[in-house]
Amino acid sequence: MKRGLNFLFFISVFIFCTDKSYSQNDTLTNKTIDSVSVYVRYLAALRTYLPEVQGTYLFAGKKSEMIMLQQTSADITNKTGRQVFAKVPGLFVYDMDGSGNQINIAARGLDPHRGWEFNIRKDGVLTNSDMYGYPASHYSMPLESIDHIELVRGTGSLQYGAEFGGMLNYVTKTADTTKPLSIESINSMGSYNLLSSYNALGGTVGKFQYYAYAYKKSKDGYRQNEHTDSHAENITLIFTPNNKLSVALQWSRSSYLYRIPGALTDKMFYADPTQATRSRNYFSPDIHVPSININWTVSTKTKIQFISSAVIGTRSSVMFDKPTNVADTINTTTLQYNNRQVDIDRFNSYTNELRLLQQYQIGKQVQTLVAGVQYMNNDLHRTQLGVGTTDSDYDLTLVKPGWGRDMHFITHNIALFAENKFQFNKKLSATVGAREEIGKTDLSGTIVYYPDNKIPVTINHKYPLFGVGFNYRMTERIQLYGGWSQSYRPMVFKDLIPVSLYEKVDANIKDSYGYNAEIGIRGAWKFLKWDINAFYLKINNRFGTLAITDSAGTLYTYRTNIGNSLNKGIEIFVEGNWLFSKNISLTAFTSTAFMNARYKDASVKLNFINTDVSGNKVESAPDFTTRNSIVLRVKKLAVSALYSYVSETFADALNTVTPPPATGATGLVPSYGLVDLNMSYNLSKTIELKMNINNLMDKKYFTKRPMFYPGPGVWPSEGRSMVITLKLKI
Secondary structure, eight states: OOOOSSEEEEOOOOOOOOOHHHHTTOOOOOOOOOOOOOEEEEOOOOEEOOOSEETTEEOTTSOEEEEEGGGOOSOTTTTOHHHHTTTSTTOEEOOOOSSOOOOOEESTTOOOGGGTTEEEEETTEEOOSBTTTBOOOOOOOOGGGEEEEEEEOGGGGGGTOOOSSEEEEEEEOOOOTTOSOEEEEEEEEETTTEEEEEEEEEEEETTEEEEEEEEEEEEEOSSTTOEEEEEEEEEEEEEEEETTEEEEEEEEEEEEEEEEOOOBOHHHHHHOTTOOSOSSEEEEEEEEEEEEEEEEEEETTEEEEEEEEEEEEEEEEEEOOOOTTSOOOEETTTTEEOOOEEEEEEEEEEEEEEEEEEEEEETTEEEEEEEEEEEEEEEEEEEEEEEOOSOSSOOOOOSSSSOSEEEEEEEEEEEEEEEEEEEOSSSEEEEEEEEEEEEEEEEEEEETTSOGGGOOEEEEEEEEEEEEEEEEESSSSEEEEEEEEEEEEOOOHHHHSOSSTTEEEOTTOOOEEEEEEEEEEEEEETTEEEEEEEEEEEEEEEEEEEEEEOTTSOEEEEEEEEEEEEEEEEEEEEEEEEESSSSEEEEEEEEEEEEEEEEESOEEEETTEEEEOTTOBOTTOOSEEEEEEEEEEETTEEEEEEEEEEOOEESSTTOOOSOOTTTOOSSEEOOEEEEEEEEEEESSSSEEEEEEEESTTOOOOOOOOOSSTTOSSBOOOOOSEEEEEEEEEO
16 A cells, blocks of 8 residues: 555556667567556545745745635535635634525634635635725625635735735636537535526637536525525636737626525524524625736746726615514504615725736746736715615615615725745745735715714725745755735724714724734645644734713713734644555545634723723634544545534623623624535546535534624524535536
């Protein structure tokens, strides 16, 4: 038995020189031998790190992961985050609902809401709805369309954005370059009336490549009154006139309508987590992402990339938006339901990015420079507090004209960036980089309960950001890496707009800023591979609420910077691969993180009294997270079991343990452990069958108590479910 990291080859090669021009005086004679069998056994190269240089990006010395999504048996139909990102240590997955509409993740103790602490991209194109107004990614592509996922932690942010979390890039499948037409169809059915169909076609005709897909999914929920209908489409056209230039035109769209079952109290959750408190609440984003991507290889040492893209669409909701303890029942006076609240966000976000990669020599060593400029022009038009109908269907009609809030949040921002890798010798390199963010946000509009003289508001953004890193090749297969990089988070819409007349916003409120630092070692030895690192994340000027009494003795809440936080920890990934024969292999891994995330010099409001929370745990930041898996492959069959465990977390900075019985809005989020079972079988070269059993032990659990959407309280995660998928590719 031979052991290897990712690939094991059993190859015998016999070469005989038979060219007559060299054999006229040769005493050797030709001889025909029997055929030689050659086979390759693939062993779960499902996770690796990004190369030092890729396209116009520089990843040397940075904490990165690349997940080969199409080679995993994870449940991608439901976008089950703990399975998709199982090999990324410390990633926190927020199961907002079991519908599989969005992936909500965070790293290193940041906020997981729609991944808005990440710079989220698809094929290098930015998909965050509005980086300065509402940085959540409402665009939600089907994972059936994704070939692999690239994740770079915050120390790499200088090249693409200032986000603390880093960059998350979903890379779409591409056309078959050997065929004029190829077809792929992935169809799933499962628990809660799940029906999903993904159909794609692509190919290459001359100098043109094309790839297009259409996707549709329908599913009832684990909970009563829960249902989702989702759609997605994509068209990609690539023109390659020569081997130096390519022009890609892409249009992508995602849309879904989710019927929201409402939050629960703790008592309700433990009595029956499948029950609902709402039947008339709906949420629906409809997002378009058009783009043009031009790549020009000027020479072997020079590459230029230009991307122009947009995020255009709406985020709409119609809800009876009240606390959990307020039932949505028939009004005895009107004999109808009460009016619902209508909110519509309209996104108009445009990004242009020009990038240059230049390689040059100093002595015998090749150096690499990446530089560029990024310009954003965003207009978030937010209309909220509309008086909706008393009906029960999805209806955005207003029964009274006008909005309680009708605001424009317009941002113009330009960023200049450069990062250089200095290669000192074959083993050691260092990177030095800088990014300058210069921009302005203008807030205008009306709020019915807010004084007119408080609007408009102008916010200036000007941040010089710096970073350094290193990479040292201890051996051919072992690297020591590390770095330090600054980041900042601008005040988004919700940080600036008071929710009522009794809330005020600090006129001097400031953006949050800080830095990421890390050091790690990654590599392979015989049958093992690993990536182990320590990190340190500092955030200053965190946003929060204080209690203030004015000169007249009136008490009000005050939105301002409440203090700082410090998150530090260790992230561990270790995997072993064993090949017992050409038909049998075993893979086992652990993906584990220990974290200490605490507030420093911070205060928040408690019963109109400001309370020091220094030393308290940061919300939704577990001390311990681990995911462990065993994968057995026998011929064409692969069976895997995954155990995931997340320690307890808190819902608020006060670290409230006992939740309020009426709402469940704050309190401890208990630890939980889950078992998932996944299987795949290749019926032929073109047909694959998969089965996923999620939450095998039917654990009752929840992952977070949200403070805003979809409403304060307990939101149960999905119980046991099963999905069967048939994949056809010709």
